[in-house]
Amino acid sequence: VKAFFNEGFIDEKNACLHISDLSILRGYAVFDFFRTKDSVPLFVEAHIDRFFQSAAMLNLQPGHDKESTRSIVHELIRQNGLAASGIRLLLTGGYSNDGYTPSTANLIVTQQPFEFRQASIFEKGIKLVTFEHHRELPEAKTTGYVTAITLNPFITGKGADDVLYHTNGSVSECRRANFFIVTNDGVLVTPGDGVLKGITRSRVIQLAGGSMDVEVRKISLDEVYNAAEAFVTSTTKRVLPVTAIDGRKISDGRPGRITAMVDEILQENEEAYINHEFGLNHKISSYGPANHQPLR
Amino acid sequence: VKAFFNEGFIDEKNACLHISDLSILRGYAVFDFFRTKDSVPLFVEAHIDRFFQSAAMLNLQPGHDKESTRSIVHELIRQNGLAASGIRLLLTGGYSNDGYTPSTANLIVTQQPFEFRQASIFEKGIKLVTFEHHRELPEAKTTGYVTAITLNPFITGKGADDVLYHTNGSVSECRRANFFIVTNDGVLVTPGDGVLKGITRSRVIQLAGGSMDVEVRKISLDEVYNAAEAFVTSTTKRVLPVTAIDGRKISDGRPGRITAMVDEILQENEEAYINHEFGLNHKISSYGPANHQPLR
Numbered sequence: 283v284k285a286f287f288n289e290g291f292i293d294e295k296n297a298c299l300h301i302s303d304l305s306i307l308r309g310y311a312v313f314d315f316f317r318t319k320d321s322v323p324l325f326v327e328a329h330i331d332r333f334f335q336s337a338a339m340l341n342l343q344p345g346h347d348k349e350s351t352r353s354i355v356h357e358l359i360r361q362n363g364l365a366a367s368g369i370r371l372l373l374t375g376g377y378s379n380d381g382y383t384p385s386t387a388n389l390i391v392t393q394q395p396f397e398f399r400q401a402s403i404f405e406k407g408i409k410l411v412t413f414e415h416h417r418e419l420p421e422a423k424t425t426g427y428v429t430a431i432t433l434n435p436f437i438t439g440k441g442a443d444d445v446l447y448h449t450n451g452s453v454s455e456c457r458r459a460n461f462f463i464v465t466n467d468g469v470l471v472t473p474g475d476g477v478l479k480g481i482t483r484s485r486v487i488q489l490a491g492g493s494m495d496v497e498v499r500k501i502s503l504d505e506v507y508n509a510a511e512a513f514v515t516s517t518t519k520r521v522l523p524v525t526a527i528d529g530r531k532i533s534d535g536r537p538g539r540i541t542a543m544v545d546e547i548l549q550e551n552e553e554a555y556i557n558h559e560f561g562l563n564h565k566i567s568s569y570g571p572a573n574h575q576p577l578r
Numbered sequence: 579v580k581a582f583f584n585e586g587f588i589d590e591k592n593a594c595l596h597i598s599d600l601s602i603l604r605g606y607a608v609f610d611f612f613r614t615k616d617s618v619p620l621f622v623e624a625h626i627d628r629f630f631q632s633a634a635m636l637n638l639q640p641g642h643d644k645e646s647t648r649s650i651v652h653e654l655i656r657q658n659g660l661a662a663s664g665i666r667l668l669l670t671g672g673y674s675n676d677g678y679t680p681s682t683a684n685l686i687v688t689q690q691p692f693e694f695r696q697a698s699i700f701e702k703g704i705k706l707v708t709f710e711h712h713r714e715l716p717e718a719k720t721t722g723y724v725t726a727i728t729l730n731p732f733i734t735g736k737g738a739d740d741v742l743y744h745t746n747g748s749v750s751e752c753r754r755a756n757f758f759i760v761t762n763d764g765v766l767v768t769p770g771d772g773v774l775k776g777i778t779r780s781r782v783i784q785l786a787g788g789s790m791d792v793e794v795r796k797i798s799l800d801e802v803y804n805a806a807e808a809f810v811t812s813t814t815k816r817v818l819p820v821t822a823i824d825g826r827k828i829s830d831g832r833p834g835r836i837t838a839m840v841d842e843i844l845q846e847n848e849e850a851y852i853n854h855e856f857g858l859n860h861k862i863s864s865y866g867p868a869n870h871q872p873l874r
Binding site: 298300301309310313341375390422427430431 | 590636670678715
C-alpha cells in the first residue's frame with residue numbers, strides 16, 4: 283500500500299517520522315478521515331476544508347493547497363486500487379529543534395481497506411454511558427484522544443459501547459461521533475457548542491431539515507434520558523441508533539423510526555454524490571509535477 | 579548523538595516511529611525529562627518513578643523495569659559523553675493495527691545538550707498571564723500540549739512569559755512548571771489537585787518544610803494577586819521568580835527573598851545529590867545483555 287509523505291508517494295511501511303516531530307513529543311497534530319466507496323472519496327471537499335480549518339487553529343501551514351491535497355487523494359486511490367477504504371490526512375507540528383516550537387508541518391496521507399458496517403450493527407444499536415469531560419479545542423480535529431482511549435475499561439465495565447461527554451449539565455458528543463436526539467415533539471436536536479463539526483452531522487442538519495424541524499442547541503442530560511430517539515453520526519458509522527444511555531432505555535430500547543429515515547436519507551445522498559463524481563471524474567487531475575494527467 | 583530505542587542504542591538521527599504509532603495518531607504517549615550535571619542524572623529515581631506512574635495511568639507497559647531503565651540512562655550518558663544535558667524518556671502507545679487500540683509500547687530515550695539558565699534570568703523573573711484551562715489527566719505527564727503551544731500568540735500579546743492556568747476560581751499550574759506563592763504571613767503555598775506532581779515541586783515542599791510553614795491547598799486568583807512572593811518550579815528552571823501576573827506586580831515587582839532562599843536550598847540539595855552519586859557510581863551497572871559491566 284502506498285502513502286503520500288510531504289512530496290511524493292512511498293511504501294506505507296516506510297512512512298516514519300523522526301522522533302523530533304511535535305506529533306510525537308507534544309501531541310501537536312491534526313487529521314481528518316473519510317471513506318471511499320467505489321473508489322470515490324466521499325465528501326472529500328468538506329473533509330479537506332475541515333482539515334485546513336483544524337490546521338489553522340493550530341497555526342499549521344499545510345505544504346499543499348486544497349486543490350493539490352485533493353489531487354493527492356485521487357492519485358493515492360488510483361495507485362492503491364482499493365475501492366472501499368478509509369483515507370487519513372495527517373498534518374503534524376514538524377521536526378522541532380527545541381522539542382516545543384512548531385516548524386515546517388509534515389503531511390501524511392494514508393489509505394487502508396475499510397468495509398462499511400453491516401446492517402445488523404444498525405439493527406442492534408449502541409449503548410452509551412455519560413462521562414463529564416470536554417475535549418481540548420473541540421472544534422479542531424486534533425490527535426488528542428488520551429481521555430477517549432483511557433476510558434475503554436470504564437465503558438466496558440458499564441456494559442456500554444461508547445461514552446457521551448457532558449459538561450455543566452449539557453451533553454456534547456461521543457468520543458468519535460456526534461450526538462442527536464429526537465424529542466417527543468418530533469424535533470431533531472444536536473448540540474452546537476464545544477463539539478467537532480462532523481461532516482455527517484452537517485449533512486444530517488441540512489438534509490433532514492428538508493422534512494422535519496431541526497434545532498442546534500444545548501441538550502440537558504435529563505432531556506437525553508427522556509428523548510423519543512437518539513443516535514450518533516460519524517464518517518465511519520454514518521448513523522447508529524442509541525438504544526440506552528446510563529442503563530436507561532431510550533423509548534422502547536429499539537432503533538427509532540426517524541433514526542432509520544435519517545440513515546436512509548444519508549445513504550441516498552451518498553449514492554447521488556458517487557454518481558455525480560463518476561460524471562466529473564474525467565475533469566479531476568491527479569497529483570504530479572505537471573499536475574495535468576487525467577485520473578483514469 | 580546516540581538514543582535508546584526499545585532494545586538498543588542507535589544514532590538519534592535514525593530514531594523514527596512508523597506513522598501507525600499511537601503517539602502520532604492519537605497523542606497517546608507519556609514522557610519525562612530531567613537534567614544531567616557533571617554526567618549525573620539529577621533525581622533520576624524520582625523521574626523514573628513518575629514515568630512509570632504516568633505509563634500506568636495510560637495502561638502502558640514499559641518493556642524495561644525501573645532498574646533497567648536507569649541502567650539505560652547511565653549507559654546513554656556514558657556513550658554520548660554529554661556532561662550537561664537534558665534526557666527525555668518517552669513511552670508511546672505503540673504501532674496500532676486499527677489506529678486506535680494501544681499495542682506494545684515503544685520506549686525511546688534521548689539526550690540533548692542543555693545548559694542551565696543564567697543567573698540573570700533569575701534576577702529578571704517572569705511575568706504570567708492567567709488562562710482558564712485544566713489539562714487532561716493532569717497527574718500523568720502526557721504529551722498533550724496543544725493548548726499550551728497554541729497559547730503562544732496570546733502570551734506574547736499580553737507581554738507575558740507564560741500562562742498560569744486556573745479553573746473554578748482556583749489556580750493550578752503553568753504550562754510546564756508548578757506554581758507557588760508566599761503569603762503575607764510567610765507561608766509557602768502550592769496547589770495540590772489537578773496539577774502535575776513536579777519533582778522540583780516535591781523537593782521544595784520537602785526541603786523548605788524544614789524552615790518554614792508549607793501548605794498544599796487551593797489558591798484563589800485573588801490570593802495570587804495579593805501574594806508577598808510568587809515563583810514557578812520545573813526541572814529545567816529549578817526556581818524562577820514571578821514578578822507580575824495579569825499586569826499586576828507581585829509586591830514590588832522584584833524577585834522575593836524567600837524565592838531566592840528556596841532556589842539556594844534546591845541548589846545545595848542538587849550538589850549534595852551529585853556528590854552522593856559520585857560516591858555510588860561504582861555500584862551502578864550499565865545497560866547490556868549481561869547487565870553487570872561497571873559504568874566507568
